Amino acid sequence: MIVIIFFWSGSALASDHLLYFEAQGIAGYSSQLHKMILYSMNPDAEMQKPSLGFDYLKRISSESGDFATLALQGRVALTEDINDEEEETIQNKYKLEPQVYNAYAKFKTPWTYLWIGHNRPAISLGSYFDSHGLILRTLAIQGFGYDRDWGVGFYRDFSWGDFAASATTGTGMPVYFKGNFMTAARISYGVLSQENFNIGLSFGYGDTLDTMGYELRNDEPQRMTLGGVDVAFLRDIFENRFDLLAGKWLGEDTFAVSDRVSANLDPEGLLKLEFQPTYWKFGEEGNYQLALCASSQVTSNLTVRLSYTYDRNADDNIFILQLYYYRPI
Numbered sequence: 001m002i003v004i005i006f007f008w009s010g011s012a013l014a015s016d017h018l019l020y021f022e023a024q025g026i027a028g029y030s031s032q033l034h035k036m037i038l039y040s041m042n043p044d045a046e047m048q049k050p051s052l053g054f055d056y057l058k059r060i061s062s063e064s065g066d067f068a069t070l071a072l073q074g075r076v077a078l079t080e081d082i083n084d085e086e087e088e089t090i091q092n093k094y095k096l097e098p099q100v101y102n103a104y105a106k107f108k109t110p111w112t113y114l115w116i117g118h119n120r121p122a123i124s125l126g127s128y129f130d131s132h133g134l135i136l137r138t139l140a141i142q143g144f145g146y147d148r149d150w151g152v153g154f155y156r157d158f159s160w161g162d163f164a165a166s167a168t169t170g171t172g173m174p175v176y177f178k179g180n181f182m183t184a185a186r187i188s189y190g191v192l193s194q195e196n197f198n199i200g201l202s203f204g205y206g207d208t209l210d211t212m213g214y215e216l217r218n219d220e221p222q223r224m225t226l227g228g229v230d231v232a233f234l235r236d237i238f239e240n241r242f243d244l245l246a247g248k249w250l251g252e253d254t255f256a257v258s259d260r261v262s263a264n265l266d267p268e269g270l271l272k273l274e275f276q277p278t279y280w281k282f283g284e285e286g287n288y289q290l291a292l293c294a295s296s297q298v299t300s301n302l303t304v305r306l307s308y309t310y311d312r313n314a315d316d317n318i319f320i321l322q323l324y325y326y327r328p329i
Contacts, residue, residue, distance in 0.1 A: 017058040025323040032316035043080035051077035073102035122164035123184035125243040146172035170208035182206035196234040222251035256280035301327035
């Protein structure tokens, strides 16, 4: 469907587009593994890895104005290729993994904005806070939900806030049809771009699949009933983003909470320090992580980030250096 829309868009009465080149370098060290790593989270996860890609946006207009936007973002990532027999080996093997991140068409109607494709489910902080280029993770990227999912959704802005809903496959990056589905809705109060404040309530229900990156870890759909509260608050040089989810995820009782506190130390936003504690309990297992990140926008196209994360259960100290390059072409 998305491919058909992209070809059709070339015959629109008027259109314009943006094309960006994206390159990412990731290198780090894990004290628990006692080795260098080329990922920020997990070798099976889609984020963050050395990669090259593009980000394409196209606006479609007619004589009456804009009526659709198309988005396609893809990359080729260097991925550590491990299986159960190789996990303890010293020598690493790597493969190139094609990834499709954004892939959706968004239509403007008299009542709402409607999207179809691979986009953000309408639940929690990740439904509106795009952190795909960042090292610090939202709860969805941490594994409680999906940062992107295949399906349809809509949202509408009001003078007091916004409302969004989505119906997706409940698979994340890949697509499977095994009786799985996910529905979600979020309502919020406050316009962040005008009032520097937004608080949202969200709910998700479905039978979802356990995936990490493009790997299907369990082909049996598991029950999801999650409720969430998220808060974004901006004041002077400080930013605070709070996220909480509770209920059932993948059939297990779940509670997860994180709070990202940021300080913009440069008037133009060129230097930022961030601290984010995250705690979760999944079934009978609980864990917490403490993360620090310093980022500097060296040029208009290049951002350098250095982070430290402590994982209690793994007793792991993880240091990550990221070079993120993003420029129009």
